[in-house]
Amino acid sequence: MIPVTSFAGRTVALFGLGGSGMATAEALRAGGAEVRAWDDAPARVAEAAARGVVTEDLRNADWSTFAALVLAPGVALTHPKPHWSVELARTAGVEVIGDIELFCRERRRICPDAPLIAITGTNGKSTTTALIAHLLKTLGLDVQMGGNIGTPVLDLAPLQPGRHYVVECSSYQIDLAPSIEPTVGILMNLSPDHLDRHGTMENYAAIKERLVAGSRTAVVGVDDRFSEAIADRIARAGVRVRRISGHLPQADGVFAEGSRLVEADSGAQTLGADLAGIGALRGRHNAQNAAAAFAALRALGLSAARIAGALVSFPGLAHRMQIVARSGRILFINDSKATNADAAAWALASYDRIYWIAGGKPKSGGIEPLADYFPRIARAYLIGEAAEAFAKTLDGRVAHEICGTLDVAVSRAAADAADDPAGEVAVLLSPACASFDQYPNFEVRGDAFVAAVNALDMVRKSREVA
Template sequence: MIAAAGFAKRKVAVFGLGTSGLATVRALEAGGATVMSWDDSETKRAEAAAGGFNITDMKDWPWRELAALVLSPGVPLTHPQPHAVVSMAQAAGVEIIGDIELFQRAVTASGTGAKIVAITGTNGKSTTTALIGHMIRRCGGHVQVGGNIGKAVLELEAPTAATVYAIEVSSYQIDLAPSLAPDIAILLNITPDHIDRHGTLEHYAAVKARLFTRQGEGDTAIVGVDDALSKDICTGTGARRTAKVVPISVGKTLGRGVYAIDGMLYDNAGSQAVKAGDLRDMRTLAGAHNWQNAAAAYAAGRALGYTREKIFAAFESFPGLAHRMEIVAERDGVRFVNDSKATNADAASKALGAYRNVYWIAGGKAKEGGIESLEALFPHISRAYLIGDAAADFARTLEGKVDYRQCGTLPKAVEAATKDAAAGEAEMRVVLLSPACASFDQFRNFEERGDIFRREVQRVLAETGGAAA
């Protein structure tokens, strides 16, 4: 655990008692603060109280005595309107921060020189964070991975001179971290998202851009330039002439930066462009979106001083991230891919774009727009297997364009898709769960849906001739 710095013998309030909120309370108490906490959820309050936490109604907090309010990133700060606790803090002149801010202050106060690699972006940040953590570990570094992925950031090990933190940060977390100053900051991309919490796309982008504002000489800013907003941020960051800026791209050659063309990664961040390595045969980094993730991770690896050879050796052994184009089995030319995290059509397009000869399992609780936007990728689909509430609507979209079966449930879809894929003639066939839907019609969450897919694949393969690789 990382003890919060700067609040010894001071009163601090924590609002929001999820995983990160409870970790925040423990970190503040370890740093000597007197902490009072609250949550809108009666269940969470009861669970925290049973765990020995000090639960005090926010209406009874001594607002004029508080050194800070530490706010859960899930609580509205500005839009659609500030939460009541935010308004109360502002009225009392109390600083409002988040756990990432406490983390940054603690690392700075430690004086260890521990490095922070912070990764954000609308899409790909979890995979990129995991890939960077894996790369650092395989290259012999001491890495701690957390933030918006895995462990809450304050639950990570305390900093040492050798520590490199690879942390995923959301726009909500950046909004609550005014001192965040990563040694290496990565922005992958910006597409419309979380507008309800930021008001406009432009404000959302402005919050993302804050990741770079406190960087200085010797720091590195790695910025995707394949969308207009990120490109503008890259230009603005470079104009400040502080951190070294490394643009990244997929599909276009850069005069300076790191880019991927047809799966080949090129490094033009130095005096001349060199071929860094081939991503095309890396099973867990398939598709253009993963090539962008790899470009960012490669640039981070080079900024940390790793050789191209060591970086690509690490990429080759990357196991992937659960439920994100996760390869769960292969047998006799059939690959089984768990992409349960694809809860909308845009997310599903990444996997469908990465593979051909796809036996596609789709459906669930539909999102607005359905799957009409995927029509250009329909030629990649050998057959679709429809499940859940969206099955009838998806069938209407696919009618006359893609062969499909109404399966209803995930186990039935796995059985049918496995049988059909086994009979296929293509050299590589892919049974793909990429639902393009939320999971809540049949499952608690996308993780449970992916776990059941993984289990059913192993069951069907065992029943039809033994376990798969």
């Protein structure tokens, strides 16, 4: 735990008692603050009280006694309308912040030299976060990884000089972290996402920009126009910018040229690493992820040769193009984390013959943006709320069937793939949708896919032979 001492002796309101909210409440208490916590879910309030957190219905609280409102990132700050706790805080002139902001203030207060590598973007941020943490650990450094991935940031080990904090940041968390100042800030890419919470694409991009604008070194993907504009803008403001790309040459930064990562400085180019044969970094999107990680570690002063050596052992990220089984020529790939069309595009681009499982709770735009990849899809198996709409998009373009549930889709896709004579065939769960119509999160959906795959006779027999 990282005790939060910046509110010692003061009273803090906290709303949202999920995993990060409870971690925040306990970190504030450990640092000497008095916490008054609440949640719209009575069960969470009861659980917090059982763990010794003082709970109080903030609708009836005296807001003049609060030094801040610490808001869980899943609670609406601005759109579609501010949560009632936010409105009460603003009426009382109380600042509204989140757990990442508390971490940043604590770091600045007691250990400003502890390296902070903060990663954001619409797609690729979790893989890049995991890759950076893996590389640093492999190279023998003291590393803590968390934030929007895995461990809540305030549940990480206490701040110490030389301890590297690799923190994934969602747009919600950045919106609640006005003073974030990473050692290396990374913006992977931008495409429409979470617009129900940010209103417009411009608002969403502006929030993401804050992370790199406050960085000592900014690593910015320039394969989309929003991020490219951000790179140009913060460079003009004096931030040191290293541009990255999965396919476009850069004068200053790191870019992919096929499987090769090329490092460029003032136009001079050197080979940084070769990704050929690293299964967990297959595809152009992973080339961009690797370029970001490579640029970040170079900004920290690590040698290109050491980074290249450590890349080889990266095992990949669960639920992101994760090969969970193989039966002869057939690969079974769990890409449950692809919760929008842009994320699914990377997986579809990585295989030539695909039996595609898609659907769930739809996002704006549907799957029409994936039309360029339709020729790669032998057949689609549609699940969840989006099934009917996706079927209409695919009519006359891709053979498909509505399966409803994931287990049915896996069974039918596997049977069809077994009859396909192609040299390599992929049964791919890459839903291009959120999971919330059938599963509480993408991890549970991915685990359900893995369980359904492992239950297949062909997979069991392949493992017996092996």
